[in-house]
Amino acid sequence: MEVQAVIRGLESIDGPEDVTVLSDSQYVVNTMTKGWKRKANLDLWDLLDLEADKRTINWCWVKAHAGNPLNEKVDAIANQEARLAGSNPSEETFSHTDESGNATMVDIGSKSISQRIAVAKGSVIMSSKALQMVRTNSLAKGDVLGVARVAGIMAAKNTSQLIPLCHSISLDNVLIEFHIDECKNAINIKGTASTMAKTGVEMEALTAVSVAALTIYDMAKSVDKTITIGHLRLAKKLGGKSGDILIGNNGE
Secondary structure: OHHHHHHHHHHOOOOOOOEEEEEOOHHHHHHHHHOOOOOOOHHHHHHHHHHHOOOOEEEEEOOOOOOOHHHHHHHHHHHHHHHHHHHOHHHOOOOOEOOOOOEOOOOOOOOOOEEEEEEEEEEEEOOHHHHHHHHOOOOOOOOHHHHHHHHHHHHHHOHHHHOOOOOOOOOOEEEEEEEEEOOOOEEEEEEEEEEEEOOOOHHHHHHHHHHHHHHHHHHHOOOOOOOEEEEEEEEEEEOOOOOOEEHHHOOO
């Protein structure tokens, strides 16, 4: 969890500005500064490297529960969230099943119409050769990112036909953005979906990023058979009954 916490914090920062990371995990700090062996969760370490390469980081270890104000604040927030999560377990239910456990579509008839926005992210990692061919539009299939952008938009518009219990909603806008990270040979994808509706657009944003990533894979696989797609996640949700939610401070 400590590795993921640092990843989420770095992902929340726009731009390459220098930052200081304070952590009470000697494992995290010494792995990044002294080359300690990475024992497990290698996928998370790769993501941390991906974020760390974007900026200069001052890694600082702080002793837990020793009076550091930032450490104490984070500890208090974590304890409070843990208490809230476990306070009413009987109230936690799956909204897509009925009392008999059968799959069902959620009835949104009584919900009010409001603006809903969702941001999803994902990454496609490939060889440096394939990445350069994507950048220069020299792949045989043509403009990879241009086609992937259109594919992502089309996928968002057809989400209800792909995910069985999703509602069909009218989208106001779908935006697909790509960031090429040459250090990690990665194409980072950000998809934003917005609507005025009775239900949210999280699935539309996630579907857009997923299909955009799959399109990149399809168009570049002839050059690189080792392309990987990963770290698909919801980064931000705005509007609705639950209000605004930033997932792990990752909603830039």
